[in-house]
Amino acid sequence: MLTFTLAGSDGRxxxxxxxxxxxxxxxxxxxxxxxxxxxxxITPEELExxxxxxxxxxxxxLHLRPGEDVVAALGGLxxxxxxxxxxxxxxxxxxxxxxxxxxxxxxxxxxxRNHLDGARVFLSPEKAIAIQQALGSDIQxxxxxxxxxxxxxxxxxxxxxxxxxxxxxxxAAFREGVTAQEGAGALPPAxxxxxxxxxxxxxxxxxxxxxxxxxxxxxxxxxxxxxxxVGEDRDAFSATLAHTAPLLPVQQPRYLMGAGxxxxxxxxxxxxxxxxxxxxxxxNARNGSLFTRRGKVSIKQVRHQRDAGPLDPECACxxxxxxxxxxxxxxxxxxxxxxxxxxxxxxxxxYLSLMREARQAVLAGRxxxxxxxxxxxxxxx
Amino acid sequence: MLTFTLAGSDGRxxxxxxxxxxxxxxxxxxxxxxxxxxxxxITPEELExxxxxxxxxxxxxLHLRPGEDVVAALGGLxxxxxxxxxxxxxxxxxxxxxxxxxxxxxxxxxxxRNHLDGARVFLSPEKAIAIQQALGSDIQxxxxxxxxxxxxxxxxxxxxxxxxxxxxxxxAAFREGVTAQEGAGALPPAxxxxxxxxxxxxxxxxxxxxxxxxxxxxxxxxxxxxxxxVGEDRDAFSATLAHTAPLLPVQQPRYLMGAGxxxxxxxxxxxxxxxxxxxxxxxNARNGSLFTRRGKVSIKQVRHQRDAGPLDPECACxxxxxxxxxxxxxxxxxxxxxxxxxxxxxxxxxYLSLMREARQAVLAGRxxxxxxxxxxxxxxx
Numbered sequence: 001m002l003t004f005t006l007a008g009s010d011g012r013x014x015x016x017x018x019x020x021x022x023x024x025x026x027x028x029x030x031x032x033x034x035x036x037x038x039x040x041x042i043t044p045e046e047l048e049x050x051x052x053x054x055x056x057x058x059x060x061x062l063h064l065r066p067g068e069d070v071v072a073a074l075g076g077l078x079x080x081x082x083x084x085x086x087x088x089x090x091x092x093x094x095x096x097x098x099x100x101x102x103x104x105x106x107x108x109x110x111x112x113r114n115h116l117d118g119a120r121v122f123l124s125p126e127k128a129i130a131i132q133q134a135l136g137s138d139i140q141x142x143x144x145x146x147x148x149x150x151x152x153x154x155x156x157x158x159x160x161x162x163x164x165x166x167x168x169x170x171x172a173a174f175r176e177g178v179t180a181q182e183g184a185g186a187l188p189p190a191x192x193x194x195x196x197x198x199x200x201x202x203x204x205x206x207x208x209x210x211x212x213x214x215x216x217x218x219x220x221x222x223x224x225x226x227x228x229x230v231g232e233d234r235d236a237f238s239a240t241l242a243h244t245a246p247l248l249p250v251q252q253p254r255y256l257m258g259a260g261x262x263x264x265x266x267x268x269x270x271x272x273x274x275x276x277x278x279x280x281x282x283x284n285a286r287n288g289s290l291f292t293r294r295g296k297v298s299i300k301q302v303r304h305q306r307d308a309g310p311l312d313p314e315c316a317c318x319x320x321x322x323x324x325x326x327x328x329x330x331x332x333x334x335x336x337x338x339x340x341x342x343x344x345x346x347x348x349x350x351y352l353s354l355m356r357e358a359r360q361a362v363l364a365g366r367x368x369x370x371x372x373x374x375x376x377x378x379x380x381x
Numbered sequence: 382m383l384t385f386t387l388a389g390s391d392g393r394x395x396x397x398x399x400x401x402x403x404x405x406x407x408x409x410x411x412x413x414x415x416x417x418x419x420x421x422x423i424t425p426e427e428l429e430x431x432x433x434x435x436x437x438x439x440x441x442x443l444h445l446r447p448g449e450d451v452v453a454a455l456g457g458l459x460x461x462x463x464x465x466x467x468x469x470x471x472x473x474x475x476x477x478x479x480x481x482x483x484x485x486x487x488x489x490x491x492x493x494r495n496h497l498d499g500a501r502v503f504l505s506p507e508k509a510i511a512i513q514q515a516l517g518s519d520i521q522x523x524x525x526x527x528x529x530x531x532x533x534x535x536x537x538x539x540x541x542x543x544x545x546x547x548x549x550x551x552x553a554a555f556r557e558g559v560t561a562q563e564g565a566g567a568l569p570p571a572x573x574x575x576x577x578x579x580x581x582x583x584x585x586x587x588x589x590x591x592x593x594x595x596x597x598x599x600x601x602x603x604x605x606x607x608x609x610x611v612g613e614d615r616d617a618f619s620a621t622l623a624h625t626a627p628l629l630p631v632q633q634p635r636y637l638m639g640a641g642x643x644x645x646x647x648x649x650x651x652x653x654x655x656x657x658x659x660x661x662x663x664x665n666a667r668n669g670s671l672f673t674r675r676g677k678v679s680i681k682q683v684r685h686q687r688d689a690g691p692l693d694p695e696c697a698c699x700x701x702x703x704x705x706x707x708x709x710x711x712x713x714x715x716x717x718x719x720x721x722x723x724x725x726x727x728x729x730x731x732y733l734s735l736m737r738e739a740r741q742a743v744l745a746g747r748x749x750x751x752x753x754x755x756x757x758x759x760x761x762x
Contacts, residue, residue: 036712036715036717037708037712038712038717038719040717040718041718041719041722042719043719043722065711065714065715066686066707066710066711066714070687070707070711073689073707074687074689074705074707074708075689075705080705080708080711081708082703082704305447305451306451306454306455308454308455308456323463324455324456326447326451326454326455326461327418327455327461327462327463329447330417330418330451330461331418331419333446333447336417336419336421337718338421338422338423338424340718341422341722
């Protein structure tokens with residue numbers, strides 16, 4: 001089980017330490033997404049060198065391929081992917097609602113046809129936990145019911161109440177599973193996994209309050225905010241975030257799921273969020289969209305063809321130290337695998353550095369000024 | 382210009398040292414193929430860690446994409462791809478004859494439509510050299526005329542005589558280019574590039590003798606055998622190799638172009654060959670075909686699914702040290718980029734280790750016994 005220590009705060013922004021059996025996570029922290037047991041294009045050694053402290057694994061994807069039984073037979077997700085530090089797994093719920101052909105949602109769980117071969121799959125709170133425990137992740141997530149926005153408040157309310165009932169079932173299944181694993185000596189010596197609840201409620205502030213209270217009544221090791229950056233407008237995002245983050249316990253980690261634009265991350269840190277995950281840095285990298293101090297660069301553009309300078313002169317990543325923009329453009333235009341690698345290294349370095357700098361700014365009591373200056377430069381490109 | 386020193390020999394097998402301005406190459410040596418300014422899927426740092434001492438760049442591919450003018454503007458091929466050690470470039474001839482839609486071959490050169498967009502391109506001996514000198518490679522190759530086998534001896538003879546005339550033009554263009562680069566201070570301080578001639582003649586032994594003599598009359602820094610492993614049967618390969626290698630100067634490097642099966646390499650080393658290049662280890666890696674001490678392994682097979690052991694228990698490469706067969710299969714089946722990386726690392730490690738062991742066996746005077754034992758194990762899988 002994790003512990004969370006506040007190292008400092010600045011306004012609502014926090015700098016903390018999450019201690020798990022597999023290592024410490026300095027917050028605010030960004031979790032690179034390792035969908036199928038690999039952060040696409042790079043190795044665990046490269047992740048470590050970039051300073052990554054935790055990665056995210058996707059329960060939905062790993063359940064379908066190779067299956068949690070295979071991962072367990074190969075020693076669990078850490079050994080499988082050769083990553084000894086903490087792993088957070090999601091519940092699979094988001095992918096079921098976004099990728100799969102949804103078949104039926106009822107009180108028992110979700111039935112869907114998967115996106116690979118259309119086979120029917122059933123996911124319940126208990127099953128979502130069982131999969132995550134077979135994977136052996138350090139932070140596990142409750143299965144929640146997602147509602148596509150815009151939605152009627154009544155629909156949102158029904159979903160968040162089901163989310164709370166499912167959260168209680170997840171917690172019971174989680175405890176039972178941990179007890180069984182403890183009995184079998186299958187947990188790390190330093191302690192077992194943690195479980196996070198997920199606050200829903202769309203952009204209706206009163207529903208967010210209800211959801212946050214219901215989940216805290218059940219009691220979790222940390223709390224996530226789900227259902228944001230799913231297409232709502234900027235003001236609704238800001239208002240919901242600013243309203244919801246302070247409803248979560250100060251002494252536990254807070255995780256904003258799926259948000260990824262640098263602007264969103266800085267705003268969320270300012271609102272008191274500690275953890276983030278998003279495919280944006282890795283997916284954009286593979287599409288040739290690269291994050292620099294002065295904004296995004298589309299590396300395929302012909303203006304980079306003979307540019308012998310680095311992608312970002314202010315960047316210390318291996319890509320910027322060793323390669324020119326002209327070479328990066330050539331690799332990308334030629335569809336070379338090395339393009340995906342070098343671009344991914346750079347974008348993740350950007351995100352992980354952003355978190356380190358934000359943390360330093362919080363600890364130095366100058367978060368707002370730092371964030372403002374960062375965004376001014378970022379938008380100036 | 383390179384120098385070649387024999388460190389030892391065993392029968393016809395040789396262990397040597399090629400010294401170039403950019404570093405030493407221990408022979409026998411395998412050159413990983415870096416078609417478009419990158420050995421597909423891996424970095425120069427990884428190549429160094431694997432012990433690679435020289436890589437091959439493809440003149441045809443780099444001429445089309447990004448163009449030698451772009452590479453030159455970005456500091457030459459070494460700086461472009463961040464590889465400071467020796468590079469050999471081919472002449473482009475093989476790709477013209479194998480990939481492009483051939484339009485016309487006459488005494489002046491070759492006109493073809495390229496494989497990317499069908500645009501018409503002209504390649505002559507002078508142009509092949511000019512491109513290689515713009516790229517800045519350390520070992521450059523003459524443009525030769527290739528003939529598809531089987532072919533009439535008269536056709537083969539005409540081609541090898543044109544090859545000799547083209548070789549003389551290549552040498553003249555090479556000298557002129559080097560002199561101009563020297564004048565411009567554009568060569569490495571330790572010395573300029575070298576030029577190799579290519580022996581042709583199909584599987585007609587008398588024609589191979591003629592070609593070898595004609596090229597030595599012109600005089601090159603090293604000699605390659607072209608036009609083998611292009612579909613001829615095993616006996617013809619062996620007979621041509623055994624006949625041709627001893628026709629080449631003892632005091633200069635000998636390079637068998639394009640041969641790649643481990644059996645072929647060991648036979649060629651036994652015949653006195655020093656250098657090899659082939660896409661086999663890297664291309665097979667990307668197709669999931671992996672070389673082990675006990676033969677090739679198709680990693681996609683379901684029998685590997687729950688195999689927690691390494692791909693090759695006798696292998697010290699990063700892939701075998703850190704990952705299970707089950708994980709490698711999962712990555713490959715999921716189309717993950719990491720599959721291409723880990724497989725390529727392993728296969729190149731296999732080839733480069735094979736060369737190191739062969740060299741040690743030559744120096745120890747036990748090459749034939751070592752090769753026999755290696756092949757027995759290799760075929761036992």
